[in-house]
Amino acid sequence: MKRNRHIVLFALASLFVLLYPCFMGGTFYSYDAMAHFQRMKDINNQLYHINMPPLFDYYSDNWYGYSWNMFYPPLSAYLMGLIKAFSLYSISDVTQFKISIAVIIIIAFASMYLSSFTVLRCRYYAAIAAILFVGSGYFLNDAYIRIDAGELMAMAFAPMIITGARAIIKDVEGKALFPLGVLAVLLSNIPSFIVCLIYITLYFTINVRMATNKQNLIYIAKCIIFVSAASLFFTIPLIYHFFKGDVFAFHALAVSYNTIGKFGVSITELIFSEPLTTGMTTKGLVISSGLVLNILLFCYLFKSFIPDSLGTKSIAIIALLFFAASTNLFPWYMISEKTPLIRFIQFPWRLMLIAVPATVIVSVFFLKSINSTILNATILTFSFIFSFFPMQSAMQNRVDEIRHHEFHDYMNTDFEDAKERNISKIQEIKNKPYLLAIIHSWSSITFKVSASESGEIELPVMYYAGYQAKYNGSKIPVSSSEDGITIINGPIQGDVELSYNKLITLIPFIFSSLFILLSLLLYLRKSRKKPR
Numbered sequence: 001m002k003r004n005r006h007i008v009l010f011a012l013a014s015l016f017v018l019l020y021p022c023f024m025g026g027t028f029y030s031y032d033a034m035a036h037f038q039r040m041k042d043i044n045n046q047l048y049h050i051n052m053p054p055l056f057d058y059y060s061d062n063w064y065g066y067s068w069n070m071f072y073p074p075l076s077a078y079l080m081g082l083i084k085a086f087s088l089y090s091i092s093d094v095t096q097f098k099i100s101i102a103v104i105i106i107i108a109f110a111s112m113y114l115s116s117f118t119v120l121r122c123r124y125y126a127a128i129a130a131i132l133f134v135g136s137g138y139f140l141n142d143a144y145i146r147i148d149a150g151e152l153m154a155m156a157f158a159p160m161i162i163t164g165a166r167a168i169i170k171d172v173e174g175k176a177l178f179p180l181g182v183l184a185v186l187l188s189n190i191p192s193f194i195v196c197l198i199y200i201t202l203y204f205t206i207n208v209r210m211a212t213n214k215q216n217l218i219y220i221a222k223c224i225i226f227v228s229a230a231s232l233f234f235t236i237p238l239i240y241h242f243f244k245g246d247v248f249a250f251h252a253l254a255v256s257y258n259t260i261g262k263f264g265v266s267i268t269e270l271i272f273s274e275p276l277t278t279g280m281t282t283k284g285l286v287i288s289s290g291l292v293l294n295i296l297l298f299c300y301l302f303k304s305f306i307p308d309s310l311g312t313k314s315i316a317i318i319a320l321l322f323f324a325a326s327t328n329l330f331p332w333y334m335i336s337e338k339t340p341l342i343r344f345i346q347f348p349w350r351l352m353l354i355a356v357p358a359t360v361i362v363s364v365f366f367l368k369s370i371n372s373t374i375l376n377a378t379i380l381t382f383s384f385i386f387s388f389f390p391m392q393s394a395m396q397n398r399v400d401e402i403r404h405h406e407f408h409d410y411m412n413t414d415f416e417d418a419k420e421r422n423i424s425k426i427q428e429i430k431n432k433p434y435l436l437a438i439i440h441s442w443s444s445i446t447f448k449v450s451a452s453e454s455g456e457i458e459l460p461v462m463y464y465a466g467y468q469a470k471y472n473g474s475k476i477p478v479s480s481s482e483d484g485i486t487i488i489n490g491p492i493q494g495d496v497e498l499s500y501n502k503l504i505t506l507i508p509f510i511f512s513s514l515f516i517l518l519s520l521l522l523y524l525r526k527s528r529k530k531p532r
Contacts, residue, residue: 004123014131030147039068048089052509066410131384163177168216260332267327290386448496459486466501
């Protein structure tokens with residue numbers, strides 16, 4: 001009991017220190033932070049104007065209908081929006097952003113604690129795992145150096161996938177963590193989801209005999225159905241536009257395997273948690289689990305690996321493979337360009353998203369086998385000290401506001417080609433004499449138009465496949481100009497309502513919401529029937 005009290009106090013102290021950059025004046029910033037800050041501001045506007053589902057930017061000062069949430073997994077944006085809503089829009093955007101990062105770190109702590117407790121059945125070592133996880137180099141890199149809120153959110157749920165998959169193989173408690181973790185990662189970050197799919201494929205392949213028994217095959221099929229149905233609100237619009245091929249990101253963000261290899265880090269940077277100074281990756285990032293976790297992984301391999309079960313040792317095997325693949329020594333160039341999907345991870349070190357929590361889990365297995373309070377205290381102390389290094393940048397480099405930047409990832413391809421002139425052109429269209437007024441509603445935007453001549457009429461909205469238009473209540477054709485701007489044909493004298501096809505967005509949104517609610521009710525009902 002005494003050591004449990006001590007670990008609780010240490011956990012609280014660690015969380016306070018790790019969250020300290022979120023309590024300081026101003027905010028930390030990076031190139032990636034600009035994207036997530038803009039996502040946050042967009043969803044603030046969308047929720048304030050009750051735009052459901054919250055997809056398009058029709059509300060910022062220079063809006064033109066850009067959509068983050070249709071293409072970038074929206075879970076972290078939803079979290080940010082809820083924080084603003086719960087504050088009754090009383091906090092500043094900067095404070096909201098810092099609170100959001102802090103909440104994701106707390107979610108990661110809780111996720112690793114729950115996952116480790118499910119495996120170890122020991123609150124003491126579960127707390128140690130949670131402390132080591134949120135204090136690891138790559139996790140803090142995502143939180144405070146690179147500041148990728150989406151990947152940070154995905155990494156927060158990665159432990160649930162690791163321990164959930166192990167529970168399926170070993171037929172023990174904790175299986176439900178697997179589909180919940182997969183769903184959360186899918187709705188957080190697509191490259192991270194691909195990394196998790198690679199891990200799942202490798203893990204079940206290594207444990208193929210246990211994975212392919214009838215009971216597990218049925219459970220995995222149920223997991224696939226659950227994740228697919230619960231994520232339809234996001235995946236249907238994404239798949240629709242992927243096949244349309246009209247969004248810039250679908251063409252530009254998948255890099256060649258040869259290029260992926262050039263972003264690898266050196267062995268010394270990986271082992272000793274040194275800020276990057278080599279390769280094509282941004283200098284100053286920390287691509288490592290941290291020296292303490294690397295030493296613990298070595299100790300697990302030396303002492304516990306051979307006698308351990310395949311279901312556990314395969315976690316370590318994949319972690320080692322992912323560490324190796326993150327370095328500049330791994331032969332990414334040998335992978336055929338015809339190999340699908342994997343190249344969308346963009347950077348090899350994204351594999352750390354799974355390798356780090358996997359290392360934490362097997363490391364705590366080792367610590368529990370030793371069960372030395374002095375060793376645990378030493379490990380936690382050094383982990384605590386080393387966690388300051390990835391936090392330095394966030395504490396020293398502050399700004400009052402994260403500046404705006406136009407991200408072209410989710411522009412349509414024609415609009416992106418002409419983006420330099422299109423941004424200003426959209427604002428010019430808003431001031432055209434034929435455009436009398438602009439009215440917003442919860443699911444559409446209406447333009448009062450007075451154009452007596454025939455011909456194309458430009459509306460101040462970037463075009464997306466799926467847009468529909470009504471003129472005085474009757475459907476009319478709507479299309480894209482050569483520059484990717486929405487156009488209709490004149491003459492027009494009256495209201496033109498522009499909305500996105502509800503079969504692609506609203507219906508899946510309602511279906512997924514009801515499915516998640518029904519699944520939760522069934523789970524609670526089943527839990528109550530279990531004998532205590």
